[in-house]
Amino acid sequence: MEIRPILSAMRRNKVGAALIGLQMAITLAILCNGLFIIEQRVAYSKRPTGVDELNVFVIPNQWIGNPPDLAARLQTDLAALRRLPGVVDAFATNSVVLSNGGSSEGIKLKPEQKESSASTAVYFADEHALNSLGLNLVAGRNFNSADITDKNGYNDQAPPAAVIVTRALADKLFPGKGALGQSIYIEPEHHNIQIIGIVDRLQVPWVESWSTKFNDNSILEPFRFVDSYVYYVVRVQPGQLAGALKAAEKKLFEVNRSRVLEDSKSLTESRAEAYRDDRGLAVILGVVCAALVAVTAFGVVGLTSYWVAQRRRQIGIRRALGATRYAIVRYFQTENLLIATGGATLGVALALSLNLWMVTTFEMQRLHASYAVVGAFFVMLLGQAAVLWPAVRAAFAPPALATRAS
Amino acid sequence: MFSYYVSLAILSLRRNVVLTVLMIAAIGVGIGASMTMLTVFRAMAADPIPNKSRQLFAVQIDNWGPRSSSSGGSADNLAEQISYTDAIALMNAHAARRQTAMYATGAALTPSNPDLRPFKVHARAAYADFFPMFSVPFQFGGPWTAADDEERAGVVVISRALNDRVFAGANSVGKTLNLEGRDFRVVGVMARWDPVPKFYDLNNDKYGKAEEVLIPFTRAIESQMPSWGNNNCHDAIGAPGWEGHLHSECVWTQFWAELPAATDVEQYRAFLNNYAAEQQRTGRFHWPPHTRIRDVREWLQYQHVVANEVRILVLVSFSFLLVCLLNAMGLMLAKVTGRAGDIAVRRALGANQAAIFGQCLIEAGVVGLAGGLLGLALTALGLLGLRSLLSESVTRLTHFSLADVAIAITLAVIAATLAGLYPTWRAAQVQPAWQLKNQ
Numbered sequence: 153m154e155i156r157p158i159l160s161a162m163r164r165n166k167v168g169a170a171l172i173g174l175q176m177a178i179t180l181a182i183l184c185n186g187l188f189i190i191e192q193r194v195a196y197s198k199r200p201t202g203v204d205e206l207n208v209f210v211i212p213n214q215w216i217g218n219p220p221d222l223a224a225r226l227q228t229d230l231a232a233l234r235r236l237p238g239v240v241d242a243f244a245t246n247s248v249v250l251s252n253g254g255s256s257e258g259i260k261l262k263p264e265q266k267e268s269s270a271s272t273a274v275y276f277a278d279e280h281a282l283n284s285l286g287l288n289l290v291a292g293r294n295f296n297s298a299d300i301t302d303k304n305g306y307n308d309q310a311p312p313a314a315v316i317v318t319r320a321l322a323d324k325l326f327p328g329k330g331a332l333g334q335s336i337y338i339e340p341e342h343h344n345i346q347i348i349g350i351v352d353r354l355q356v357p358w359v360e361s362w363s364t365k366f367n368d369n370s371i372l373e374p375f376r377f378v379d380s381y382v383y384y385v386v387r388v389q390p391g392q393l394a395g396a397l398k399a400a401e402k403k404l405f406e407v408n409r410s411r412v413l414e415d416s417k418s419l420t421e422s423r424a425e426a427y428r429d430d431r432g433l434a435v436i437l438g439v440v441c442a443a444l445v446a447v448t449a450f451g452v453v454g455l456t457s458y459w460v461a462q463r464r465r466q467i468g469i470r471r472a473l474g475a476t477r478y479a480i481v482r483y484f485q486t487e488n489l490l491i492a493t494g495g496a497t498l499g500v501a502l503a504l505s506l507n508l509w510m511v512t513t514f515e516m517q518r519l520h521a522s523y524a525v526v527g528a529f530f531v532m533l534l535g536q537a538a539v540l541w542p543a544v545r546a547a548f549a550p551p552a553l554a555t556r557a558s
Numbered sequence: 559m560f561s562y563y564v565s566l567a568i569l570s571l572r573r574n575v576v577l578t579v580l581m582i583a584a585i586g587v588g589i590g591a592s593m594t595m596l597t598v599f600r601a602m603a604a605d606p607i608p609n610k611s612r613q614l615f616a617v618q619i620d621n622w623g624p625r626s627s628s629s630g631g632s633a634d635n636l637a638e639q640i641s642y643t644d645a646i647a648l649m650n651a652h653a654a655r656r657q658t659a660m661y662a663t664g665a666a667l668t669p670s671n672p673d674l675r676p677f678k679v680h681a682r683a684a685y686a687d688f689f690p691m692f693s694v695p696f697q698f699g700g701p702w703t704a705a706d707d708e709e710r711a712g713v714v715v716i717s718r719a720l721n722d723r724v725f726a727g728a729n730s731v732g733k734t735l736n737l738e739g740r741d742f743r744v745v746g747v748m749a750r751w752d753p754v755p756k757f758y759d760l761n762n763d764k765y766g767k768a769e770e771v772l773i774p775f776t777r778a779i780e781s782q783m784p785s786w787g788n789n790n791c792h793d794a795i796g797a798p799g800w801e802g803h804l805h806s807e808c809v810w811t812q813f814w815a816e817l818p819a820a821t822d823v824e825q826y827r828a829f830l831n832n833y834a835a836e837q838q839r840t841g842r843f844h845w846p847p848h849t850r851i852r853d854v855r856e857w858l859q860y861q862h863v864v865a866n867e868v869r870i871l872v873l874v875s876f877s878f879l880l881v882c883l884l885n886a887m888g889l890m891l892a893k894v895t896g897r898a899g900d901i902a903v904r905r906a907l908g909a910n911q912a913a914i915f916g917q918c919l920i921e922a923g924v925v926g927l928a929g930g931l932l933g934l935a936l937t938a939l940g941l942l943g944l945r946s947l948l949s950e951s952v953t954r955l956t957h958f959s960l961a962d963v964a965i966a967i968t969l970a971v972i973a974a975t976l977a978g979l980y981p982t983w984r985a986a987q988v989q990p991a992w993q994l995k996n997q
Contacts, residue, residue, distance in 0.1 A: 171888040178881050182874055216666040216676055217739030309798040412666045412678050432947035433867050444878055451885040458892035514866040
């Protein structure tokens with residue numbers, strides 16, 4: 153292809169070419185990083201909790217005042233919930249996944265250890281907990297009634313009889329060894345406690361950046377949580393959730409009216425709420441990226457159309473001298489490809505440095521090089537697509553007319 | 559001359575409608591995107607209490623001692639909150655002009671109307687100084703007194719929204735409010751007061767709503783109202799029960815001091831150091847004094863109030879604006895070259911280079927203005943979009959102020975003029991003789 157005449161034509165139009173090249177470079181840089189962030193956010197918002205989310209709802213129950221018969225009320229409520237039609241099982245706890253509120257502790261392997269070996273979320277659980285959450289016990293046993301004791305509010309410091317841990321925590325504490333039957337020390341009480349079971353997965357209740365470091369480290373402690381503010385976790389038969397949630401609230405008010413039930417919801421709703429800003433960010437970035445592509449494409453169309461108009465006479469002469477229509481289209485496509493190659497090269501450099509800057513300032517992850525390569529191809533393709541219409545129009549201008557008109 | 563140039567510009571813009579629309583659209587879209595993000599950014603980074611942000615100080619005391627950073631906490635090894643023990647000691651010392659310890663709590667509220675179900679309210683336990691310190695405005699009544707603090711009085715100040723809900727907006731001063739089965743007397747109803755960011759307690763939701771009920775700290779402690787905020791116990795072991803919790807080294811209260819003058823600030827620093835040194839002497843702390851006070855602005859910065867996501871979005875949207883401007887610049891360049899004939903005639907008729915330059919620049923400015931107006935409409939649309947996409951507390955950052963409007967228009971005109979600079983310069987370079995001969 154005749155690159156030299158294209159280059160010399162471009163030299164007379166340096167600024168126009170530079171403008172298009174720069175637009176493409178910036179578009180590429182933003183596009184790569186934007187799509188990278190979108191992909192990460194979507195993956196982040198899809199992290200599994202380990203719970204049977206589709207069939208579980210949560211009712212936060214708040215008693216008024218501090219009634220002395222909390223333990224009895226708890227048993228009455230749970231019995232009523234478990235008897236409801238469509239309900240598989242129910243239990244009461246201090247915290248649930250996707251709620252962004254809960255307790256964390258450090259775990260030590262020896263009492264005199266200075267730094268804890270792992271951070272973990274703490275959930276209170278009775279013998280119904282695994283079934284109510286739909287957790288998958290992969291080793292050891294569930295709690296039995298002998299393990300379970302009353303926990304009278306957060307300030308009750310009686311130690312748990314035993315614990316069930318997640319596989320992630322077990323692997324972190326005892327890499328390569330079986331964690332089952334091992335002893336651990338839970339801050340701050342420092343009692344020696346035995347691991348009696350391991351569940352496949354249970355996410356911590358927080359979905360924030362600081363908790364991603366120990367996202368799947370959770371322990372279940374065998375406590376009946378006797379407190380004026382607890383979460384009732386209820387698992388239902390598939391498809392029964394909406395009806396059972398309404399029935400459960402109604403039933404609880406029938407049992408005792410003097411309580412507050414607010415923010416009851418399914419875990420599906422909790423997930424949507426918990427990750428709303430992450431998904432929102434992905435959508436915003438998606439819209440901006442789409443707009444960016446559109447603006448850049450229009451820019452290419454606009455400037456190329458203008459060049460075509462400017463060179464009508466030259467095109468006419470070339471056509472009169474025997475150039476085919478295809479040769480004219482190819483001219484503009486090659487011209488755009490040259491500009492796009494320059495833009496894409498600059499763009500890849502820009503994309504990588506933008507990412508590097510974000511890695512250092514925002515603790516983002518490194519951009520995978522494949523993004524930049526795919527992005528570069530995309531931007532070049534975009535240029536080719538955008539240039540096609542003005543180029544074809546140029547090619548179809550009749551040579552006689554083109555040379556006559558000024 | 560100016561108005562003549564403006565009418566010339568409009569005439570010229572109407573001659574090539576497609577190019578004009580494209581230019582205005584490019585600038586409008588760019589301004590719309592960048593202003594949407596800038597509005598959120600400005601709201602996040604806003605000074606929530608501009609009159610006093612240099613006089614109000616958050617207090618930090620290291621009561622855990624040197625730890626490695628792996629055990630959590632901030633880079634400077636200070637917790638964001640202080641222990642109850644320290645909070646009470648600082649309150650009793652009364653070393654600042656005004657001071658308040660506080661914590662987030664909540665309660666079940668039983669309305670006096672038996673047909674209404676009880677509901678949950680968020681509350682804040684604080685001292686009487688809270689209200690004058692943070693310039694809290696009142697609709698009815700006023701704050702409680704220091705004597706009420708002393709007596710652990712059962713009094714509350716409520717928000718306007720809660721007053722509307724429970725007392726139908728009437729003056730409820732002197733009426734009773736039932737919290738957790740106990741009666742409290744309303745002494746004041748706040749006028750709308752909702753600082754964003756919620757600087758005085760950034761623990762749970764940095765842009766969250768202000769609490770609906772304020773209650774004396776002393777009373778809340780006596781009633782054993784639990785903290786609904788962040789309780790951090792690190793490695794601290796306390797005795798069991800409420801008393802054990804109070805006297806543990808867990809941190810869960812915030813402490814603010816009002817220090818109007820620079821000398822007050824220095825004195826308070828010294829006082830805090832002495833306090834920590836005293837704790838070391840009595841054997842409670844096994845490390846040298848490590849305390850810190852930060853004013854509101856420093857505090858917001860320290861607590862990373864502006865989310866990284868928003869910084870990224872601002873960066874992305876301004877890059878987008880840059881692309882839009884490069885685009886508009888290309889279009890202007892095309893336009894100028896197309897109008898070389900006109901310009902040559904004007905030059906031949908006696909217009910000098912400066913006149914051509916001025917005229918084209920004004921044309922660019924008119925495009926910028928139109929783009930800015932379009933951008934404003936798009937910003938409003940963008941903010942509406944954010945409201946439907948993001949969580950409620952972030953939505954509170956999507957209010958468009960008059961300053962934002964001014965910024966948008968100014969930004970658009972400046973940007974368009976900058977983009978027009980080179981094409982304009984090219985226009986002024988047109989050689990009349992050469993151009994006219996070529997036609």
